[in-house]
Amino acid sequence: MDLDVGAVGQAVSTGAVPPGGHIDELLSRAYRHAERHREGAVADYIPILAQADPEAFGLCVADVEGGLHELGDTRTEFSIQSISKVFVYALLCDAYGHERVLDVVGVNNTGLAFNSVVAIELNDGHPMNPMVNAGAIATTALVAGDTPERRWTTVLDGLSRFAGRALEVDDEVYRSESATNHRNRAIAQLLGSYGRIEGDPLAVVDVYTRQCALRVDARDLAVMGATLADGGVNPLTGERVVSADVCRDSLAVLAASGLYERSGEWLFEIGLPGKSGVSGGLVTVAPGKAGIGAYAPRLDPAGNSVRGQIATAYLSRALGLNVFASDPHVSEERNP
Numbered sequence: 001m002d003l004d005v006g007a008v009g010q011a012v013s014t015g016a017v018p019p020g021g022h023i024d025e026l027l028s029r030a031y032r033h034a035e036r037h038r039e040g041a042v043a044d045y046i047p048i049l050a051q052a053d054p055e056a057f058g059l060c061v062a063d064v065e066g067g068l069h070e071l072g073d074t075r076t077e078f079s080i081q082s083i084s085k086v087f088v089y090a091l092l093c094d095a096y097g098h099e100r101v102l103d104v105v106g107v108n109n110t111g112l113a114f115n116s117v118v119a120i121e122l123n124d125g126h127p128m129n130p131m132v133n134a135g136a137i138a139t140t141a142l143v144a145g146d147t148p149e150r151r152w153t154t155v156l157d158g159l160s161r162f163a164g165r166a167l168e169v170d171d172e173v174y175r176s177e178s179a180t181n182h183r184n185r186a187i188a189q190l191l192g193s194y195g196r197i198e199g200d201p202l203a204v205v206d207v208y209t210r211q212c213a214l215r216v217d218a219r220d221l222a223v224m225g226a227t228l229a230d231g232g233v234n235p236l237t238g239e240r241v242v243s244a245d246v247c248r249d250s251l252a253v254l255a256a257s258g259l260y261e262r263s264g265e266w267l268f269e270i271g272l273p274g275k276s277g278v279s280g281g282l283v284t285v286a287p288g289k290a291g292i293g294a295y296a297p298r299l300d301p302a303g304n305s306v307r308g309q310i311a312t313a314y315l316s317r318a319l320g321l322n323v324f325a326s327d328p329h330v331s332e333e334r335n336p
């Protein structure tokens with residue numbers, strides 16, 4: 001897919017996002033730029049998602065100082081879907097430490113679709129990374145709690161602390177996905193057959209399905225992303241949610257696999273860790289600077305929001321967020 005970034009100059013990182021008024025202006029330009037794009041299709045493999053308004057579009061930047069910059073449908077709620085994976089993963093790394101999670105869940109891109117069964121078979125039953133369904137289900141299986149209900153409470157509390165408000169499940173989405181998630185149940189059973197899940201695989205899928213059905217809006221995603229950008233401290237509530245090391249590790253995993261089989265192209269154009277979900281949400285993290293939350297339900301073939309990617313590509317360039325960008329003149333100004 002063409003991200004249409006040709007006309008935007010590459011601004012270079014200064015170590016902070018530009019002052020407020022400037023962000024609002026660039027946010028507005030990014031929004032108008034992406035709004036013209038109508039390609040892609042709303043997800044329908046979870047029946048209720050097909051009812052989303054294809055024109056809905058919200059864009060929000062939350063900086064690490066607690067500043068919020070919003071445009072469009074930033075208060076329209078939708079189910080978080082796969083974006084939950086990164087935050088559950090971060091909570092798990094915080095509880096168990098990097099090494100154990102690395103061993104059990106992995107960090108390498110599968111190069112295959114997010115719900116691939118073949119990827120599991122090709123890797124001797126290893127789920128490979130926490131951003132595809134197999135790895136996310138294996139991650140949720142490890143969450144602390146001796147019953148599914150307790151595990152669910154840990155997930156719900158943790159994701160709510162990232163958002164800085166009490167999140168709730170969208171029951172319609174939960175029921176719609178529960179009635180049709182044969183593939184996720186197959187993935188969990190397959191992981192169980194390889195000894196990668198302890199306990200009842202279907203009970204784990206149920207917690208995973210609930211976590212995917214949590215309602216958020218684009219503003220929540222920006223704040224959740226800003227918490228990962230701010231070394232684990234929510235910039236709105238001031239609460240520490242996870243450690244700074246966990247943020248670094250989680251963002252590295254996102255950089256490698258946050259946009260599934262399109263992760264390489266995403267990193268090439270945008271140069272930031274990001275995570276998409278099939279309902280049209282997209283969170284992007286500029287470490288030390290800001291989180292960007294986008295909502296636009298039309299998706300590319302890999303399941304990533306089209307307008308969300310285009311607006312984020314614009315913002316990454318215009319705000320100087322790409323972590324790979326440098327310029328000798330900027331360094332000279334800083335260290336004459």
Ligand code: GLN
Pocket residue numbers: 080081082083114115133177184209212276277278279303
């Ligand atoms: N709940 C969805 C699923 O498991 C999440 C997928 C996604 O957002 N890519 O299929």
